[in-house]
Amino acid sequence: MKYRMRLTVTSVVLFGWLFVWLFGMIGAGRAHAQGQQQRQPTPNDTLVSPEVHADGRVTFRIYAPRAGEVALNGDWISQGLGAGGSLTRDDRGVWSITVGPLPADFYSYTLVVDGVRTLDPKNAMIKQGVTSIDNMIFVPGEAAAYQDLRNVPHGEVRKVWYQSSTMGTQRRLHVYTPPDYDRSSAKYPVFYLLHGGGDEDSGWSTIGRAGFILDNLIAAGKAKPMIVVMPNGSLPRPPVVPGAPPNPAATAAFQERFVSELLKDVVPFVEKNFRVLTGSANRALAGLSMGGGQTMRTVATHPDRFGYVGVWSAGVSAAATADFEQRSEALLKNAEQANKTIRVFEVVCGDKDTLAFAGSKNLGEILKKHGVRHELQITAGAHTWMNWRQYLNAFAQKLFR
Amino acid sequence: MKYRMRLTVTSVVLFGWLFVWLFGMIGAGRAHAQGQQQRQPTPNDTLVSPEVHADGRVTFRIYAPRAGEVALNGDWISQGLGAGGSLTRDDRGVWSITVGPLPADFYSYTLVVDGVRTLDPKNAMIKQGVTSIDNMIFVPGEAAAYQDLRNVPHGEVRKVWYQSSTMGTQRRLHVYTPPDYDRSSAKYPVFYLLHGGGDEDSGWSTIGRAGFILDNLIAAGKAKPMIVVMPNGSLPRPPVVPGAPPNPAATAAFQERFVSELLKDVVPFVEKNFRVLTGSANRALAGLSMGGGQTMRTVATHPDRFGYVGVWSAGVSAAATADFEQRSEALLKNAEQANKTIRVFEVVCGDKDTLAFAGSKNLGEILKKHGVRHELQITAGAHTWMNWRQYLNAFAQKLFR
Numbered sequence: 027m028k029y030r031m032r033l034t035v036t037s038v039v040l041f042g043w044l045f046v047w048l049f050g051m052i053g054a055g056r057a058h059a060q061g062q063q064q065r066q067p068t069p070n071d072t073l074v075s076p077e078v079h080a081d082g083r084v085t086f087r088i089y090a091p092r093a094g095e096v097a098l099n100g101d102w103i104s105q106g107l108g109a110g111g112s113l114t115r116d117d118r119g120v121w122s123i124t125v126g127p128l129p130a131d132f133y134s135y136t137l138v139v140d141g142v143r144t145l146d147p148k149n150a151m152i153k154q155g156v157t158s159i160d161n162m163i164f165v166p167g168e169a170a171a172y173q174d175l176r177n178v179p180h181g182e183v184r185k186v187w188y189q190s191s192t193m194g195t196q197r198r199l200h201v202y203t204p205p206d207y208d209r210s211s212a213k214y215p216v217f218y219l220l221h222g223g224g225d226e227d228s229g230w231s232t233i234g235r236a237g238f239i240l241d242n243l244i245a246a247g248k249a250k251p252m253i254v255v256m257p258n259g260s261l262p263r264p265p266v267v268p269g270a271p272p273n274p275a276a277t278a279a280f281q282e283r284f285v286s287e288l289l290k291d292v293v294p295f296v297e298k299n300f301r302v303l304t305g306s307a308n309r310a311l312a313g314l315s316m317g318g319g320q321t322m323r324t325v326a327t328h329p330d331r332f333g334y335v336g337v338w339s340a341g342v343s344a345a346a347t348a349d350f351e352q353r354s355e356a357l358l359k360n361a362e363q364a365n366k367t368i369r370v371f372e373v374v375c376g377d378k379d380t381l382a383f384a385g386s387k388n389l390g391e392i393l394k395k396h397g398v399r400h401e402l403q404i405t406a407g408a409h410t411w412m413n414w415r416q417y418l419n420a421f422a423q424k425l426f427r
Numbered sequence: 428m429k430y431r432m433r434l435t436v437t438s439v440v441l442f443g444w445l446f447v448w449l450f451g452m453i454g455a456g457r458a459h460a461q462g463q464q465q466r467q468p469t470p471n472d473t474l475v476s477p478e479v480h481a482d483g484r485v486t487f488r489i490y491a492p493r494a495g496e497v498a499l500n501g502d503w504i505s506q507g508l509g510a511g512g513s514l515t516r517d518d519r520g521v522w523s524i525t526v527g528p529l530p531a532d533f534y535s536y537t538l539v540v541d542g543v544r545t546l547d548p549k550n551a552m553i554k555q556g557v558t559s560i561d562n563m564i565f566v567p568g569e570a571a572a573y574q575d576l577r578n579v580p581h582g583e584v585r586k587v588w589y590q591s592s593t594m595g596t597q598r599r600l601h602v603y604t605p606p607d608y609d610r611s612s613a614k615y616p617v618f619y620l621l622h623g624g625g626d627e628d629s630g631w632s633t634i635g636r637a638g639f640i641l642d643n644l645i646a647a648g649k650a651k652p653m654i655v656v657m658p659n660g661s662l663p664r665p666p667v668v669p670g671a672p673p674n675p676a677a678t679a680a681f682q683e684r685f686v687s688e689l690l691k692d693v694v695p696f697v698e699k700n701f702r703v704l705t706g707s708a709n710r711a712l713a714g715l716s717m718g719g720g721q722t723m724r725t726v727a728t729h730p731d732r733f734g735y736v737g738v739w740s741a742g743v744s745a746a747a748t749a750d751f752e753q754r755s756e757a758l759l760k761n762a763e764q765a766n767k768t769i770r771v772f773e774v775v776c777g778d779k780d781t782l783a784f785a786g787s788k789n790l791g792e793i794l795k796k797h798g799v800r801h802e803l804q805i806t807a808g809a810h811t812w813m814n815w816r817q818y819l820n821a822f823a824q825k826l827f828r
Contacts, residue, residue, distance in 0.1 A: 091541075140541070141491070147545075185638070196576050
């Protein structure tokens with residue numbers, strides 16, 4: 027389908043001047059993909075989406091004149107902070123919905139246009155993932171200051187590639203280095219921070235705001251300067267097919283594969299290529315959801331490696347308890363030693379988290395039964411990044427002290 | 428619009444087992460946005476898009492059962508390498524199109540579903556920009572080896588924030604540091620690399636493959652180890668409104684603002700925070716399209732700063748020549764000195780580049796008229812990233828020798 031440019035004589039003359047002026051003054055102008063310039067004005071030319079109002083309400087709009095149904099999904103919904111749902115069409119073909127007021131925070135959302143998951147064409151802020159790709163939106167305010175871009179010394183977020191012996195391929199990870207890392211000759215402790223299912227190594231530093239959170243904590247003296255390593259935990263895993271029988275062997279292999287990736291590839295790579303302090307007192311490990319499970323699996327089989335452990339929005343179901351206990355003997359049968367090594371061990375979950383709530387509490391029970399010192403925290407909220415960013419903000423302050 | 432989960436008893440039992448198994452083994456499972464799990468299977472569950480065939484043909488698919496019209500736009504089209512156009516719907520509601528064979532390279536594309544620009548929901552590889560957001564796809568092969576992820580020593584691509592005095596805000600740039608930068612104590616020359624309109628500082632290291640291109644050149648000994656600084660050239664600029672009268676004052680202010688941003692903010696920040704060699708012999712500047720215009724504006728007003736200059740897919744129109752000459756006297760009236768400072772000065776453009784072709788040639792004429800030594804190269808191809816990646820690959824080999 028080609029866009030036809032219907033030009034009147036006047037438009038040709040004016041466009042010619044515009045083109046000449048643009049071209050002469052600033053080179054060859056925009057690098058447009060072919061066919062994107064529509065000469066017929068439409069509401070899309072001036073459409074704004076999303077629009078954050080002063081009172082925290084947010085309006086979402088999309089120009090979809092031929093659609094029959096447009097809906098909005100946002101992560102504030104499960105958090106209990108506001109609604110989503112159907113957009114309303116006006117007579118120009120612009121669909122819109124206003125939600126909130128939403129508390130100051132960072133949110134993700136998508137639109138669904140006639141059943142097709144559609145990123146908001148007017149919002150360039152996008153969270154990438156393996157399967158989980160959404161638009162992002164920031165509602166500013168004091169409550170979100172901890173994760174905001176502020177005029178403080180900044181660290182750097184780096185994309186780093188390494189050869190993985192576990193996977194036999196090149197793999198990528200993100201690394202946050204604190205302010206002045208390059209100009210210093212000091213060594214730093216390392217916080218290994220894991221994402222959840224559907225995301226990859228960019229998640230924590232985009233939707234997770236990890237760089238900004240650490241910058242602000244370090245600037246305020248609330249966290250020790252540290253390196254934060256964000257690996258890609260999305261290894262090949264058994265497919266989630268509704269109705270398919272469980273495959274415990276495949277799942278166990280998946281988990282072991284990640285432990286190997288982390289301990290045999292990622293940690294040695296980091297310790298070789300960055301100026302780090304080594305030993306358990308200088309290593310923290312935390313993760314959300316799938317990453318929480320990976321954290322638990324790592325600590326349960328290698329309880330001597332990390333002095334600070336955070337299991338966020340993840341746990342162990344009642345039905346899986348016996349199997350978990352059997353595969354976690356390295357930790358559970360050596361609680362006394364673990365309690366000397368692990369200075370902070372937190373299991374944190376939201377009270378509306380239907381996926382993880384029961385399992386988190388059960389994990390707490392298992393750890394208590396075996397005498398592994400830990401803290402179980404139930405917070406407000408659900409299985410959302412709103413919670414995970416707060417968990418990061420709180421946990422980072424406890425590290426390496 | 429809520430997704431209803433219609434479960435039969437069997438599904439409940441099986442799903443229960445699956446949930447328990449998943450939950451127990453790997454924590455709380457995937458971090459799904461609310462409502463994404465559809466219990467009714469659809470073709471979307473197993474849909475693959477894009478699919479690269481062994482012969483270089485590529486099939487694109489989208490599940491859009493209620494759409495009336497779906498089209499594909501891709502940058503290979505203007506490059507003359509293949510077609511795009513309308514997708515065909517099958518009776519399940521899956522639309523598809525097969526293009527090519529395409530030569531081994533990296534490409535960008537989007538879908539248009541009933542007039543709504545739609546990212547391919549099945550393709551997580553996305554190029555972000557200010558206005559220019561597309562899916563990306565890699566067609567592997569020998570011709571693309573120079574930009575491929577290979578098992579060679581890698582540099583790092585860093586996201587860096589700085590306070591801009593020109594703009595009065597925090598701004599971001601990307602920096603590529605070469606392999607072993609951190610562990611070395613050496614200083615490196617710096618290549619300042621500018622993107623085009625619609626993009627921002629992430630463009631060159633994503634769709635531009637800059638990190639991989641430099642890794643491969645350095646590994647092969649074809650380029651000197653160097654730092655590559657990729658600033659955000661998308662400053663507030665006069666809007667491109669069809670039919671609006673030209674606003675030369677606003678455009679001049681836009682260009683001056685970027686020159687200030689580059690020379691007063693970015694370069695000093697880099698020279699303070701990275702281990703760099705200074706002086707024109709250790710600084711290169713190149714850019715594409717809008718970035719080519721910014722390069723030309725910088726060199727025309729400050730011809731003593733950069734020893735290597737690349738103006739890619741940009742130029743000066745005939746009508747703008749007099750104004751350009753008047754505002755570029757610092758360069759044009761001091762050609763002899765410029766010719767001593769600038770060791771490589773290239774103006775490069777594709778023969779199918781309808782935006783830049785005439786202006787590039789005219790720019791060459793202006794430089795020649797004033798005795799500024801340069802090389803005008805007309806290559807195959809259009810106003811596309813296919814060309815700009817090749818220009819980068821060639822130019823980087825000429826630097827700092």
